[in-house]
Amino acid sequence: MTRIVIIGGGPGGYEAALVAAQLGAEVTVVDRDGLGGASVLTDCVPSKTLIATAEVMTTFDSSHAELGIVLDGGREAGGDPGGNRRRMIGADLGKVNRRVKRLALAQSHDITASVTRAGVRVLRGRGRLEPDQAPDGSRRVTVADLEGESRELVADAVLVATGGHPRELADARPDGERILNWTQVYDMEELPEELIVVGSGVTGAEFAGAYQALGSRVTLISSRDRVLPGEDPDAAAVLEDVFRRRGMNVMARSRAAAAKRVSDGADGDRVEVTLSDGRTISGTHCLMAVGAVPNTADMGLEEAGVRLRDSGHIVTDRVSRTTAPGVYAAGDCTGVFALASVAAMQGRIAMYHFLGDTVAPLDLTTVSANIFTDPEIATIGRTQADVDEGRIDARVVKLPLLRNARAKMQGIRDGFVKLICRQGTGIVVGGVVVAPRASELIHPISVAVDNGLTVDQIAKAFTVYPSLSGSIAEAARQLQARHRAEGR
Numbered sequence: 001m002t003r004i005v006i007i008g009g010g011p012g013g014y015e016a017a018l019v020a021a022q023l024g025a026e027v028t029v030v031d032r033d034g035l036g037g038a039s040v041l042t043d044c045v046p047s048k049t050l051i052a053t054a055e056v057m058t059t060f061d062s063s064h065a066e067l068g069i070v071l072d073g074g075r076e077a078g079g080d081p082g083g084n085r086r087r088m089i090g091a092d093l094g095k096v097n098r099r100v101k102r103l104a105l106a107q108s109h110d111i112t113a114s115v116t117r118a119g120v121r122v123l124r125g126r127g128r129l130e131p132d133q134a135p136d137g138s139r140r141v142t143v144a145d146l147e148g149e150s151r152e153l154v155a156d157a158v159l160v161a162t163g164g165h166p167r168e169l170a171d172a173r174p175d176g177e178r179i180l181n182w183t184q185v186y187d188m189e190e191l192p193e194e195l196i197v198v199g200s201g202v203t204g205a206e207f208a209g210a211y212q213a214l215g216s217r218v219t220l221i222s223s224r225d226r227v228l229p230g231e232d233p234d235a236a237a238v239l240e241d242v243f244r245r246r247g248m249n250v251m252a253r254s255r256a257a258a259a260k261r262v263s264d265g266a267d268g269d270r271v272e273v274t275l276s277d278g279r280t281i282s283g284t285h286c287l288m289a290v291g292a293v294p295n296t297a298d299m300g301l302e303e304a305g306v307r308l309r310d311s312g313h314i315v316t317d318r319v320s321r322t323t324a325p326g327v328y329a330a331g332d333c334t335g336v337f338a339l340a341s342v343a344a345m346q347g348r349i350a351m352y353h354f355l356g357d358t359v360a361p362l363d364l365t366t367v368s369a370n371i372f373t374d375p376e377i378a379t380i381g382r383t384q385a386d387v388d389e390g391r392i393d394a395r396v397v398k399l400p401l402l403r404n405a406r407a408k409m410q411g412i413r414d415g416f417v418k419l420i421c422r423q424g425t426g427i428v429v430g431g432v433v434v435a436p437r438a439s440e441l442i443h444p445i446s447v448a449v450d451n452g453l454t455v456d457q458i459a460k461a462f463t464v465y466p467s468l469s470g471s472i473a474e475a476a477r478q479l480q481a482r483h484r485a486e487g488r
């Protein structure tokens with residue numbers, strides 16, 4: 001029986017384990033912290049659970065007055081766009097966080113149960129790759145369990161799927177109380193009064209939006225010109241505008257150099273963030289969201305012939321092979337795309353490849369992703385930058401939701417649908433949806449991109465009236481009309 005050892009039980013690891021077991025291999029997963037990995041225990045699942053509460057509060061705050069909702073006693077509730085919040089609803093953060101942690105643990109248990117049911121052996125401990133490959137091609141992995149006992153496993157192939165951890169700045173080390181990283185926020189019992197979020201990438205933007213919705217006064221520090229650098233610029237502009245309108249202090253071109261706790265006697269503990277130009281910002285709490293570092297150190301990887309980039313990420317090819325024979329890698333430790341779905345795909349591909357099943361190499365042009373802010377930003381496939389920078393010859397149409405009948409009924413003003421199709425063929429190659437629950441609306445565009453559908457095909461499919469997805473069909477019709485006008 002082919003022996004597979006997987007180091008790391010996040011989506012990259014456990015999804016690979018399920019596939020390998022299905023294909024008849026003898027599979028062992030070694031994990032330090034619990035199955036589901038950081039994705040389930042500290043990152044994706046907890047943040048989205050917190051955001052579920054924030055989402056309800058935003059929806060209520062931003063549209064109830066317009067929709068004519070009054071609270072008991074006839075009072076109108078809610079915030080005002082200037083940020084002087086007059087709120088009738090609030091969040092019990094201790095309760096929210098207990099729910100978050102309960103749900104994450106339950107999810108980890110569910111994954112452990114289904115992986116074990118599939119016949120996979122799960123070992124709790126820290127895995128390390130031994131340097132030599134045996135003449136028969138096998139590899140050895142040493143597992144140190146939580147009590148420090150170690151044992152050796154022999155594998156015909158090893159998958160490294162060890163994920164990453166939050167990057168720290170030397171002068172802004174989290175203390176877990178006032179200066180926090182994203183894994184530590186769920187221990188808070190009280191809502192931070194004034195939260196400084198350092199970093200305006202996806203993680204920083206999601207937490208800044210969530211805590212603002214929950215009731216914190218938020219300052220978002222961005223080292224770049226705008227929030228969400230690297231994302232669709234139109235989508236980032238909508239989000240930044242919404243953040244500012246709701247009262248967030250968004251500081252562009254501001255690089256945080258240090259964060260420290262200060263005590264001024266009167267107010268008690270506070271945090272002071274110093275920017276590289278010397279300015280200081282004060283708040284009650286600070287959340288550091290300045291990227292992640294792969295968990296690839298001290299694992300014997302380079303000694304075993306696994307090439308790492310300067311960043312520490314493992315170099316892989318499109319079927320997840322590393323530079324060491326018999327060693328594959330998947331997920332955040334490869335730095336390919338920090339998404340649970342991509343980690344899982346890389347892990348499955350590794351197993352299909354090693355176990356001789358049909359395998360399609362990883363294709364990043366069909367990845368769909370979502371930023372869970374309000375509004376959400378969902379993307380699929382080729383981007384506006386691909387068009388603007390001449391990497392593809394394509395047409396783009398962007399339709400604001402303001403013109404959508406359902407959006408008007410629901411009081412939705414911010415957001416748009418963008419569709420990208422190839423010149424000549426009209427094949428849909430990408431799209432962006434900025435809307436509440438954009439994560440649910442992007443799927444028809446994903447299906448189109450994955451199957452090479454044309455704008456004509458999208459345009460002629462029925463949509464429900466009234467519906468936000470009607471704007472996707474409308475965007476397709478506009479592209480179709482342009483196509484016709486230009487004689488294809």
Ligand SMILES: Cc1cc2nc3c(=O)[nH]c(=O)nc-3n(C[C@H](O)[C@H](O)[C@H](O)COP(=O)(O)OP(=O)(O)OC[C@H]3O[C@@H](n4cnc5c(N)ncnc54)[C@H](O)[C@@H]3O)c2cc1C
Nearest residue numbers: 008010011012032037038039044127163331332338339340
């Ligand atoms: C705040 C936040 C929110 C996110 N939200 C989303 C989202 O909404 N959607 C999405 O698709 N992605 C999201 N992501 C990204 C997603 O969490 C990661 O892409 C995903 O976790 C990667 O999975 P992985 O299998 O590579 O590693 P992980 O999930 O990081 O799992 C790695 C596992 O390996 C273990 N490990 C590490 N070293 C060893 C060792 N030597 N021996 C044994 N075990 C080891 C770790 O303990 C961990 O359990 C988010 C990330 C963050 C930070």
